[in-house]
Amino acid sequence: MTLSLANVSARYGKLTALADVSLEVPAGARVAVFGHNGAGKTTLLKCAVGALPDMQGEVRFGGERVEPGAVYRNTRHGIGFVPQGHNVFKSLDVERNLTIAGLLHDAGYVSEVYSLFPILKDRRAQLAGSLSGGQQQMLALGMALMTQPKMLLLDEPMSGLAPVIVENVFESLVKINRSTGTAIVIVEQNVKATLPSVERAVILKAGRLVWDGSSDELAKKEDLWAWF
């Protein structure tokens, strides 16, 4: 299923967060979205999932219109969204987090998630709030997978994680992409750590899309930082 954003703009009051951005993410792709703080990365993901009721332009997923202001309805069509910071239910244990995530789908999919993240099985009776940052991130990914999405939108999932954990989470993402065919769109600040795990990168600057190409091409650029 292809995600298509056509001439999407969004504003917060007088501030333009996203200006006339068009982007296509085909099924099974791994795409990174880079940019400084305030470049519009999170806003782009929010528009893609319909979290901004006042956005302009059109977003379609698998040909269906993504309805602005109805995240819950859009995610049911196969878009898995992992927002930054708000991604696990801290007062519930690991298994309950996963089963709640799968209530509308197949709660039996838990075993698949456990095979992907064995540490979650070991910690299944532990409260999510007491897991380490990396484990919480794995749980968040597991919860998103419980909805059996066709595409995962991840907002800075590596924020605050130790480098070794970041590596593990990236490995997991590639594994998910290859084993299930789920497309991945990841918003990240850490360009160097992200590039090896994606095939394509886009750069946003002051709400505009200024670069869109292969991750290898971007990695080879001598003047990489000049794009930011």
Added chain:
Amino acid sequence: MEYIYSVLILIGINIIMASSFNLIIGYGGLISIAHPIFFALAGYCSAIVSMKFGVPIPLAIVLGTLFSTVLSVALSLPSLRVSGDYLLIASIGFQLGFVEVIKNIEAAGAASGLTGIPALYSGPLRSPAFVVTILAVAALVVWLVHRMTHGDYGRAIQAMRDDEECFTSLGRNATAIKVAIFAVGSGVAGLAGALYAHYSQFLSPEQFGIIQSGLILTMVVVGGMGTTWGPVVGALLLTALPQAITFVNLPTAIMAPLQGMIYTGLVLLFLFVRPQGLMAKKVRQ
């Protein structure tokens, strides 16, 4: 004996009110102070349709309950689509406004109150029949709240309260769950109000002021928010305590402020010493 019956009925009514308010505030995390108003709305509706239109009392009670439920949806839907904070603001306006409206409606008895409401039961067994009815409804409400807040739906409510953004991102409609919780809680308060109207046979706007909201909140806080038995214990304690004080021979001028001071003191005491209430949930690590 009649005194014992009246205390038991009051306990039953307060258990219904505290349990339904606990569903809204304790489980749903929705802050509203208009709970007694839904009690009043159903009470007045049931009383008026039975008095003015001759509707049989059981049907009038059902109509009153539905009236409260529908109005609670009308109040909560626009507020909760924006943010939970708006519900609090809307509920304050609703609470204060409704009391003033009632004071000016002749058909509802205006400020002096509505008298002559037909009783649900009559005859020598009237009071024990009321006791059995109210306590049975109270038990049913405690069971209903327990069923709603445990199992899959209960876990969804807990998850929604824990992190609404995360909940929505998993394809769940948080607004629908919040409106449903508010409607069920307010409808149950309405059922209590309609039963009370046909027991006391008198309703007055003064019975549903902001003080009543505080009293129900105290029952929930003292008993334990977000627990099945907390509101039951809170309702028992805070209904029995003022009755016990009446046995101490104090002048009326002291009695009323003393009760208010006890409620306020209890809330402050519990907030500082035992914020989880008497029937605290087990905290797992």
